Amino acid sequence: MSSQRGPARGGERDAATPGSVCSGTIRSARPWPHAAARRQARSRLFTMSLANSTLLQSPPARVIPLSLLVERAVPEAAIDGDARCFVHSVTADSRSVEAGACFVAVRGTNRDGHDYLAEAAARGAAALVVERGRSPGADIAVPVVQVPDTAWALAKLAAEHSGLAAIQREGRLRVVGVTGTNGKSTFCYLMRSILHQAGHRSALLGTIQYDLLRRTIPAPMTTPPSVELSQMLVEAAEAGAAFAVMEVSSHALSQRRTDGILFHVAVFTNLTRDHLDYHRDFDSYLAAKRRLFQALPPHATAVVNDQDANAESVLAACRAGVLRYGFGDQDVHAVARSMTAEGNEFDLVTPHGPIHVRSPLVGTHNVANAMAAAAAAIALRIGLEEIRRGIEAVDYIPGRLERIPHPAAPFSVLVDYAHTDDALRNVLQAVRNFAPDRPLTVVFGCGGDRDRSKRPLMARAAAALADKIVVTSDNPRTEDPEAIIEQVVAGFDADHRRRVAVLVDRREAIQRAIAEAQPGEVVLLAGKGHETYQEVQGQRLDFDDRVVAAQALQRRFGSRT
Template sequence: MRTDERVAVVDRSKAPVTIHQLFSGILPQASYAAIGNRVIRGVFDDSRDVCADSVFVAMRGAVTDGASFAQEAARRGAIAVIGEDLAPVDGAVTISTPDARDTLARLAARWHGIDDPETRASFTMLGVTGTNGKTTTAHMAQAIMRAAGRRCGMLGTVQYDLCGHSVSAGMTTPGPLTLCRHLREALDNGADSLVMEVSSHALAQRRVASLRFAAAAFTNLTQDHLDYHGTLDDYASAKAGLFDSLDDDAIAVINRDDEYAERMTRTTRARVVTYGMSGGADITGRIVRDTIAGTLFQMRLFGEELIVENALVGRHNVYNALAAAGLAHAAGANASQIEAGLHAVRNIPGRLQRVPGADGFNVFVDYAHTDDAIRNVVSVLRPITPGRLITLFGCGGDRDRTKRPRMAAAAASLSDMVIVTSDNPRTEDPQRIIDEIMPGFAGAERRDTRVEPDRRAAIFLATELAR
């Protein structure tokens, strides 16, 4: 299979792994008995990376079917080829599995020792899912865990922090081979815990099927990724899959104020802890002061009161802080550690990130890629902006097209001026994307709307108009 993420999972420094050690409990013994108990040199899902004495897992993708590369994998030295309804392959044992993605996730965890009982007992995994807020919540949870004395890593949209080594993130939740390799590196670097963002794509594609989360948080759910999931209900079902996977000794941390809260916990076996700002939750927040410099808010954590001063701006970031507190509390952090950890959080890249150096005006950069996220941003900045609020945004290509006009309406709702530009069009015509954005401005109360497809020029225009 040709994948966007080529990872050769060969580690010659690790202890030898035999066929039986790799496959036991994952595949029927009869399916691989003919191979003997040979030592395996790697596990792959890309035929180009296959080496001698390795295993190739053929998965069906959106464009190609890994089965069409099974014979190539055998020619390159794979001794076992695994897939769904595979035709026999010359030179390798062909093993059928009902779910190749699930099998790959489990093999990746086994190969890197992530499913080892001792590792699972000593390594705390915390997950965050939702449409908006995952990155900020993950950063906050990591900060609290570190304030609690834990050596905590993080995997997310911005970067993978492996406790001593950080790499730029290729995707929010990487494929299982990359994911488990990073988890192994974090463990080898002394990590005792890790917070990770869990995307709906990852859940639908079983990328985290082999992991055991001690706690998982749900931030919110609004329309997004319908280009992939098809319907909002299917999107919600994918998100709910994280909570369905939790063991009965795990904790589900749920935003009680979100309309999909009940959907997330309908079938979970985990203990449910709720958070919110409307009252009635286990963890609640109330804003005391919200300024351009940050937010002061009161948190009640299972009846215990905390006063939290945080450099991040806005009501939505208080929600993120409550979710992070719930996760870290589930992992053993106490109230004072939660307070200290949240106080330590400063700018998070691309999350209402304040950019220094502007002369006479404030500049914020935010990842907002849905109408709900844009609405959150302008709702936060409007009351604390004494002058004009200028919003510049674009929509990514090859993604949910239905949200484009809604993002325009959200931006126009509280902005004095909106500048529409191009934002990673991928394979789409940038002008077509802009044309699909513009109807969202119809009837909106706004002073000015500009279009500048060149993003650099659009940023220059915005800063000139702000002076």
């Protein structure tokens, strides 16, 4: 791991880091932690999350001569010292160094791994990997490998040492990666279903879970750190996976976690403002996404949403072939037939002919996700019939417009992960499309320690499309939840505020929305989706919108019969 002591690279800000439930009004009498304390809390919680989810299994020991490892993984490197030593493991965590480890000194958000070289050497490191111009000191008698970028080197060394690089060189595992602000999880589920229909076993790594075939792990972050990522892909390949479908976050790309992976297909869904607390500005966010496509080899394929304003910028310096999708005349495009509460019916027009699709997933945005999956499948030379069956087989994605049913309820309750203004707008519009005359209530909040500028934008998206609005807590993390809510409410104008209720306690907000729902109404619980926790002040307690909603329905209508 790397978000803790020696080599902290900075935690992934879209990670599922721990927290606790807002049960009752959260008071802000005591001072809120400063930034350094918040970062330390995230680091500790990420470590706990990995341990609690048994994310890592001890991989089989691999012993490789340093000279061979460097030659294969980072041939640009220069070795100072005896390169005949043997490497037993690769790590960027000085505390996990054992005899024979290759310690990679990565510069993180809070700490610099170069400050822990002496500690790593004292723990028995076989070699130290540093950035050019950084010296471990004359008193450290350990071979030193100098590289231009240690985060890049970590990913390359981890892939080579774990065996992933060899597996990919042999063609035993093909990887499909998807990046974008919205739609990544849905794409992955659709893509995996298509692969299944085509007779291929595949692993899935993303925001919801890591499915490695022999075991499934709740995901503590969208894209795992370099070392763990390589180990998981090897585990999946050894379990029989011919493909891996994975979400690639902007944090992972910025921190070069995926630089050791050969992607056969890379998909760009869309780009709207998000994670600007980490990337600082939109151009940096876009540049991070672009990395995935710049790294593609010429024989790979880039699949892009041609109707996104950033599509051409994403493809800058991309050497791979390109497939475009959209609602116009792109390589893969859709012609909508009907969109109802039961799903979407549409024609997919492809370079190999049309497909008529009846998908249980609702909303225009899910037609776009289906186009992306179809284009990626075409790049992998999967047949049209398998594509159709794969799309139609996916009837829901956990926490993505997921229905919470009760046989006696005369209204609908939906849970969705929408946590950006664009995602919230898309989901609300989807509901409006299939239920245009039904009252619509939305319950939402905004996460703490994240981009504050999107908070009033979320309010405006809700005000534009919902009849009633309940603003509540999301994952406040180390911020004062009442202060977050104030920043959200600032986005409503005077007319909108008459339709807005504020309840700090998310459980109470959900319960009240369901208790007051009228026949025919649609209640949308937005922001947390599949998440089974709520983060408050460095703690994580159980909280699941779906469970809370089901309990509220039972309280109002009794147990299901």
